[in-house]
Amino acid sequence: MSSLSLKEIFSAGMIEVEKPEEISRERLANLLNKYSFAVIRGIIDPNIIRQAKQKLKSIYNPDNDSPATGEHPSQIMDNFQKLSIGGAEHSGVYRPRCMRTFYNPIWANDIYGMREAFIKAAKVRNIIYGFEIDYAVDKVDNGFWTAARIHSYPLGGGFLVSHIDDIVPVVQRASGISQYFQPVIIMSKKGKGTDCDFESGGGFFELENTRYYYEEEAELGDLLIYSGHTAHGVADIDLHKTFDNRHPEGRYAGFVTLYKEFTRKRELDNYI
Numbered sequence: 001m002s003s004l005s006l007k008e009i010f011s012a013g014m015i016e017v018e019k020p021e022e023i024s025r026e027r028l029a030n031l032l033n034k035y036s037f038a039v040i041r042g043i044i045d046p047n048i049i050r051q052a053k054q055k056l057k058s059i060y061n062p063d064n065d066s067p068a069t070g071e072h073p074s075q076i077m078d079n080f081q082k083l084s085i086g087g088a089e090h091s092g093v094y095r096p097r098c099m100r101t102f103y104n105p106i107w108a109n110d111i112y113g114m115r116e117a118f119i120k121a122a123k124v125r126n127i128i129y130g131f132e133i134d135y136a137v138d139k140v141d142n143g144f145w146t147a148a149r150i151h152s153y154p155l156g157g158g159f160l161v162s163h164i165d166d167i168v169p170v171v172q173r174a175s176g177i178s179q180y181f182q183p184v185i186i187m188s189k190k191g192k193g194t195d196c197d198f199e200s201g202g203g204f205f206e207l208e209n210t211r212y213y214y215e216e217e218a219e220l221g222d223l224l225i226y227s228g229h230t231a232h233g234v235a236d237i238d239l240h241k242t243f244d245n246r247h248p249e250g251r252y253a254g255f256v257t258l259y260k261e262f263t264r265k266r267e268l269d270n271y272i
């Protein structure tokens with residue numbers, strides 16, 4: 001099978017609905033099994049994303065950064081900011097990155113206005129996993145909770161090395177979907193137009209030896225789903241610009257990982 005273009009794979013994998021409850025699990029499973037990719041459009045209002053980025057930038061303070069490791073597990077169950085630079089070898093997996101994480105659980109103060117978006121994305125995640133739609137969304141269920149958070153990859157070198165998720169998924173599929181997937185909330189576009197936060201690099205996944213920079217095609221609020229079993233990462237963000245920790249500009253993305261604290265070797269920083 002010859003490789004599809006980015007436009008073609010977006011077209012093939014697109015599900016347009018207004019609410020998570022309208023998603024056909026069977027259709028979604030078919031798309032993920034066939035293309036290792038799907039995109040759900042229409043659930044999250046792009047204006048929510050625009051406003052959240054504005055809010056985040058207005059209250060951003062680099063002095064709030066915690067180090068790349070060493071936090072107590074309970075700290076990330078509340079609003080918490082940390083800067084991760086380095087190989088992350090402490091986590092048991094060497095995975096170089098330069099990124100900032102704004103943990104913002106659904107029960108914490110809604111300081112970015114993302115609560116509604118996170119709840120919807122977590123419901124989509126539960127549909128992927130074949131769980132009850134409200135499972136562990138705004139509460140802890142069987143030790144699992146929704147690690148809602150925003151990742152920021154700064155201009156001038158933000159990146160996450162290309163990798164394959166080697167962590168055994170903490171959840172068993174009950175939905176007929178055979179691989180490890182988690183939805184990504186698209187919060188940035190790539191290019192020079194409206195809603196574009198960066199010009200070069202960006203989030204990518206690889207299928208059949210083709211690398212897809214999905215922010216060239218995605219819209220704000222899209223829920224992007226690709227297989228963790230294919231190579232993915234974030235290519236250097238705007239290396240032609242000077243990195244400046246005083247400013248929060250860069251590429252943003254949202255996550256609603258279903259997480260359970262097992263051991264420090266499986267810390268949340270590797271569920272990316």
Ligand SMILES: [Fe+2]
Pocket residue numbers: 163164165228232270271272
């Ligand atoms: Fe990953």
